[in-house]
Amino acid sequence: MLEPAVSPRDPFPWLSAENQAKLAAFKAYAVNHPLLQDVDRRLMHAIAEPAGFAHVLVYGPSGVGKSTMLQQLSRRTTALGPQAAEAPAPAARGRATPAPLSSASHPLLMLEAVPPDGPTFNRAAYYRAALTQLGEAYYTQRSLVDINVEQTWETQTRSKSHGRVAQFHDAPVLRQALEEALIRRGVRAVIIDEAQHLMQVASGAKLLDQLDWIKSMTNMTGVVHVLVGTYDLLNFRNLSGQAARRGYDIHFPRYQFQHDADRTAFQGVLLHLLHHQPLQADVQELLNHWYYFYERSIGCVGVLKDWLVRAVAAALHEDDRHLSLARVQAHALSNAQCESMAADAHAAEQKLHYTESSREHLWSLLGMSGLGSQPGASSGMISSTLAAPLGPAARPAPSKRRRVGERAPARDRVGDALRPSAAAKKPQCPFAGAIDLTPAQLRETPRVQVECPACGARRGIQPKQGPSRVVFPSHPIRGTRAARDVRRWSLRGTIWELVGPQQA
16 A cells, blocks of 8 residues: 555644744634624524524625634533433334434434535435545445336436436435435434535536425434535525525624724724734734724634734744734735725615515515505514404405506605604714823813724813823714824824824
8 A cells, every 4th residue: 555645744734843933823712792692592493402403504704714714613512411312303204113312313414515526415425424534434325126027117217317316416315315424323404504505507407406305304314404615605595485485594794993892892802813913012002903904804713814814924933022013014905905895795785675674565565565555564664454364354455456656556665754863873982081191281272182093083072171181082983185284192002192283
């Protein structure tokens, strides 16, 4: 037997042992931020009780942190140990007597969909990878043949199924072995990362065939399948009425700059990562440029973490013990890369917003088109008249058919109803509170405003008598560009300086 040509390599051969440990510890650190917690909680609930779902779709932009969430989920369920094995297994159809649970229970089977070499996803390769992950290198093949029948069932149907088997590279024997192994090993869910590769089908095949295949696997084993991937998985949604009923969608979004809570959460993520990286750093100076970190990560925590790992690794390689802003900028993604990523994410988000917010088409299919004119219909309130059961005499008369282009009778809003509310709250800037300026400095520069380092808003602050601290007030984010030829206090690094032309 030939020896392998490539030996296992050191993961960081260009770093010392001490620096390897520092970098590995930082790479293993994961921030448990709000969006991650929400998706993790919803996915755990779907796995614990699918309630009729055959598959769960978890989709989001690339680099948002889906793989990190799956790693945490796997570690948590593995730590349960015997408790997960003793939990009642989900009901399965197609198996009269489930095999007893193996002592080596696998609550979650984690797989990655490999892009096919040909035009179609290879199901046989998927079966082999799953069996290998479960430790099932062999399977028992049994065959019972009735000697009184000239042709067995397999030979009678081979010509009919040969095309579909060849099309998807299916292997019925391997599939049966996997289904039995899933039940025997006590698997609760099969999680397929990079599941968008399942959508690669040859001409003449349909995406619905793949969902029907997954649904059949779930029916036979009682094991829900979780498909995790990019926004390409949106094409798997609602392919048919039955597929829509048997599927559950979980959106893993990025942080949105226009939302106050998202900006605050992103700054918290950045602060945690800067505190846990192994180098010395002026955390406050880096945090003052949080909007730059958001820009070059498009609000995705996974992109931000990989970016900082690259910067830390380069600093360790050069024996630099300080993580500076210049070092971070040198390893940021280019503007063109971020623009492409942001465009893809924005297009998918707009598509999701439209499909989830539009209810008029659903109402028309259900014969509820007139509901929009009912008081309280927009907020989901149902009047007592609508809630009462309809008898034969109470059923509404069929509406008169309207001509094409004729409007339905409805009352138009006029006057102030069309004007936006004057009390609409503008988004607030996260920068507020005590700053490192003294009342004496402000008294020495009367009529000179203080500039917010986050959004550029300027505020005149009246100094108080005594040693009290100067507080920058809460304020909305400035929407226009401020003039630069004005004398003002501005934060430069960690020091407040007077900038702009001298006053006459």
